[in-house]
Amino acid sequence: MSFLGKVLVGLQFVLSIVFLAFAGAVFSTQQNWMDQKKKVDDNLLAVTREKDQLFEEKRQLEVRLTMELANEKMKAAEAEGKAATSEDKLKVAEQELIAAKTERDEQRTIAKLAVEEARQRRDEAIGQRAVNNNLHVLLNQKNEKNKALEDIVFNKTVEEKSMQDKHSKLLADYAILQKIIAANGLPTDPKLVAGLQTPPPAVEGEVLETKRGGRSGADLVEFSLGSDDGLHEGHKLSVYRPAAGERSAQFLGEIKIVYVTPDKAVGSVVLRSKNGIISKGDHVTSKL
Amino acid sequence: MSRRSSDTGSKAPPDVYVGLLFVSVSALIAGIILLVLELGRYNWQMG
Numbered sequence: 001m002s003f004l005g006k007v008l009v010g011l012q013f014v015l016s017i018v019f020l021a022f023a024g025a026v027f028s029t030q031q032n033w034m035d036q037k038k039k040v041d042d043n044l045l046a047v048t049r050e051k052d053q054l055f056e057e058k059r060q061l062e063v064r065l066t067m068e069l070a071n072e073k074m075k076a077a078e079a080e081g082k083a084a085t086s087e088d089k090l091k092v093a094e095q096e097l098i099a100a101k102t103e104r105d106e107q108r109t110i111a112k113l114a115v116e117e118a119r120q121r122r123d124e125a126i127g128q129r130a131v132n133n134n135l136h137v138l139l140n141q142k143n144e145k146n147k148a149l150e151d152i153v154f155n156k157t158v159e160e161k162s163m164q165d166k167h168s169k170l171l172a173d174y175a176i177l178q179k180i181i182a183a184n185g186l187p188t189d190p191k192l193v194a195g196l197q198t199p200p201p202a203v204e205g206e207v208l209e210t211k212r213g214g215r216s217g218a219d220l221v222e223f224s225l226g227s228d229d230g231l232h233e234g235h236k237l238s239v240y241r242p243a244a245g246e247r248s249a250q251f252l253g254e255i256k257i258v259y260v261t262p263d264k265a266v267g268s269v270v271l272r273s274k275n276g277i278i279s280k281g282d283h284v285t286s287k288l
Numbered sequence: 289m290s291r292r293s294s295d296t297g298s299k300a301p302p303d304v305y306v307g308l309l310f311v312s313v314s315a316l317i318a319g320i321i322l323l324v325l326e327l328g329r330y331n332w333q334m335g
Contacts, residue, residue: 006305009305009312010308015312016312017312019315020315020318020319022319023319023323026326027325027326034330
């Protein structure tokens with residue numbers, strides 16, 4: 001075999017090995033693009049169907065949502081109407097509530113005033129009850145006193161009647177006695193009688209003036225005592241001269257009151273001591 | 289010389305080149321089989 005044949009045999013060997021390697025590589029690693037295409041077509045078909053289904057669902061959903069939206073809008077409008085109505089009612093209710101609160105406050109104030117008034121009236125009633133009880137007690141006492149006074153009045157009436165009878169009798173006796181006194185020429189002046197019958201009170205005065213009487217008349221002495229001192233005509237008083245220095249007191253005489261004024265009186269000398277001359281400044285007394 | 293050898297009628301002992309040719313034929317047949325199998329996957333559709 002020539003050299004060229006040997007070269008060709010060697011080249012054929014190398015190329016056949018290369019061919020085998022490429023065929024094995026293609027067989028072992030090459031993908032089946034037909035199967036891949038089929039799978040892709042199937043996937044595309046499924047996706048298309050799913051898309052159509054989704055579109056249908058979308059359309060149905062849109063229709064349903066549109067209807068629901070319309071319903072919700074209607075409900076919203078109705079709810080807004082109800083809300084407006086409720087708001088109006090709420091405003092009216094709030095106004096009524098405010099009015100009710102105001103009235104409640106007024107009623108509460110009135111109730112407080114009424115309670116206070118009731119308390120005051122109760123206290124007043126208690127006080128009036130106590131006063132009433134006191135008045136009842138006082139009334140009973142007055143009734144008892146009235147009965148006692150009625151008894152007294154009755155007794156006094158009886159006594160008055162008796163006194164009137166006695167007075168009538170005494171008037172008759174008095175008339176008879178006056179006739180007897182007039183027939184005997186005795187004085188009837190009560191002052192003279194009082195001076196004769198009652199002693200003079202314990203008084204002491206001073207001689208203001210003296211007047212000497214004539215031969216047949218008595219001496220008159222004016223002194224500083226009168227009816228305000230309890231003296232009456234007919235009372236007898238002593239006249240003396242008080243002690244002065246070495247001179248001792250001297251009895252001058254006794255006078256009988258013949259005229260009396262409220263603060264002065266005049267008496268006539270009824271008893272004169274020896275060498276006793278009554279003069280202005282001597283003392284008059286009823287104590288001796 | 290080779291003619292003479294054939295002329296002599298005596299069989300020449302297979303040398304290394306015969307072995308290479310045998311291996312080459314075997315590789316070609318195996319490669320063809322693999323390609324046929326690959327083509328069978330496509331159902332013999334070439335287009």
